[in-house]
Amino acid sequence: MFAKWGLTIDYLNEPFPTEEQVAINVDINSEHGRLIMYKTIEQIHHEYDGQWVFLINCSEGEHNSVAGGEVVLASERRDKVLREMSKYRHEKSDTYIFYAGKIPEGVSVLL
Numbered sequence: 001m002f003a004k005w006g007l008t009i010d011y012l013n014e015p016f017p018t019e020e021q022v023a024i025n026v027d028i029n030s031e032h033g034r035l036i037m038y039k040t041i042e043q044i045h046h047e048y049d050g051q052w053v054f055l056i057n058c059s060e061g062e063h064n065s066v067a068g069g070e071v072v073l074a075s076e077r078r079d080k081v082l083r084e085m086s087k088y089r090h091e092k093s094d095t096y097i098f099y100a101g102k103i104p105e106g107v108s109v110l111l
Contacts, residue, residue: 040068048074050101052081058094066096074100 041061044053054073061067072088073081081097088095103109 038068038070041066044068044071045100048100051076051099052078053098053100054081054085054088055096056088056091056093058096060094066094066098069094069096 038057038059039047044055048071051074053071055066055069056072058069059067073084075081078099085097
């Protein structure tokens with residue numbers, strides 16, 4: 001059984017997830033009119049490798065690290081993500097920006 005957002009689906013009766021079952025993790029945020037989906041940090045690193053990623057509605061994992069969230073911005077250009085972040089300044093949630101992937105050779109990171 002899988003339950004999320006008050007919906008329960010029995011996967012044992014279906015050989016493959018139906019379109020409805022796959023869509024269970026998708027929600028429409030009517031405030032911004034965007035389609036959003038929660039993803040784990042591992043999924044994000046795999047899907048957005050080599051890009052800057054901005055998350056909202058983050059969840060906390062072990063040792064106060066970010067376990068996942070809703071990807072709202074992603075780009076290979078950091079400046080583009082930083083400019084677009086201002087649209088989400090009124091979000092009432094935890095946010096997180098990071099580079100998904102290995103830092104390229106010849107690039108220095110200042111903390």
